[in-house]
Amino acid sequence: MVSACLLVSHGSRDPRPEVAMQELAKLVIDQARSLEVEIRVGTACLELKPEPLHEQIIKFVNNCAAWEKVDLKVVPLFLLPGVHVMDDIPNEVRLARAALGEDILIELQPHLGSHCGLENFLAKQFAATMATARILVAHGSRRQGSQLRVEAIAKNLDAVTAYWSVPPSLEVQVKELINIGHRQIAILPYFLFAGGITDAIAQVIEKLQLQFPGVDLQLAEPLGASAELADLVWDLIKE
Known part of the structure; x- marks a missing residue:
């Protein structure tokens, strides 16, 4: 065999x-x-x-x-x-x-x-940043209930979620955190590897950084x- x-x-x-x-x-x-x-x-x-x-x-x-x-x-x-x-x-x-x-x-x-060890993996990546707020940005899915696991992980990591293909968007979540007073925000792409979408996320962050120069937007790497x-x-x- x-x-x-x-x-x-x-x-x-x-x-x-x-x-x-x-x-x-x-x-x-x-x-x-x-x-x-x-x-x-x-x-x-x-x-x-x-x-x-x-x-x-x-x-x-x-x-x-x-x-x-x-x-x-x-x-x-x-x-x-x-x-x-x-x-x-x-x-x-x-x-x-x-x-x-x-x-x-x-x-x-x-x-x-579905692996329970992913939460610890992401926690280490967040720990490498210096921020008062955290965003876990995933692709998203229109299938009902598919985001529950991501939401649970984000909650345990004291982060909010954003999605690339469904609401809430990264822009919305960044602006909401800024509005409540955060000036250091860590953003972790919940993607397997670097690619077109992670490049697009980086471009969104660059635009937001220009819009809010007094805010430190810290982009982490995908899983890799x-x-x-x-x-x-x-x-x-x-x-």
């Missing part, structure tokens, strides 16, 4: 997330080796690839072992339980199972945003590929 894991991200036209995904995959392999576990780790994207996800899964399995049974864990590296996590990825996994047959065991693991993040991913693989 060949043990394998496929890390699934959204996909981006920006090359930086793909580079970071490959680095994270290497870190997960290092984590497995430190525990004397042999596992094959690959990456795939839900969108913006020539092949749909189920075809990427099939290709990865075939590359793992043409003549052996494969035990594959699919780990969605998504931070919110939106449509992609709850509907799209499970549907793609079902298509792959149907095509590969019973000799291939494919298990869909919990998404990254690190040994600590690889540890969280490894926990999801083992579940």
Whole structure:
């Protein structure tokens, strides 16, 4: 039996997330080796690839072992339980199972945003800033209830939430904090890697900084590929 894991991200036209995904995959392999576990780790994207996800899964399995049974864990590296996590990825996994047959065991693991260790991860990033107020800015989702986890994390970290695709926006939350007297505001992008959206967030902050020169807006980095993040991913693989 060949043990394998496929890390699934959204996909981006920006090359930086793909580079970071490959680095994270290497870190997960290092984590497995430190525990004397042999596992094959690959990456795939839900969108913006020539092949749909189920075809990427099939290709990865075939590359793992043409003549052996494969035990594959699919780990969605998504931070919110939106449509992609709850509907799209499970549907793609079902298509792959149907095509590969019973000799291939494919298990869909919990998404990254469900890991309880993310809160400590974010707390450390906030702790590296000097601010009297905190904003956790996530992508957002129109799926009902998908933001509950982010809201809970933000509350525990004494932060307010802002979203890129749904209200309240980053601009609204920054101005509200300024209106109640804060002059040092830490902003943490709740995104996996740097990319187009995190660049756009930085541009929004630059404009706000010009608008409010007496306020110190401190932009932190997104999660990024690190040994600590690889540890969280490894926990999801083992579940």
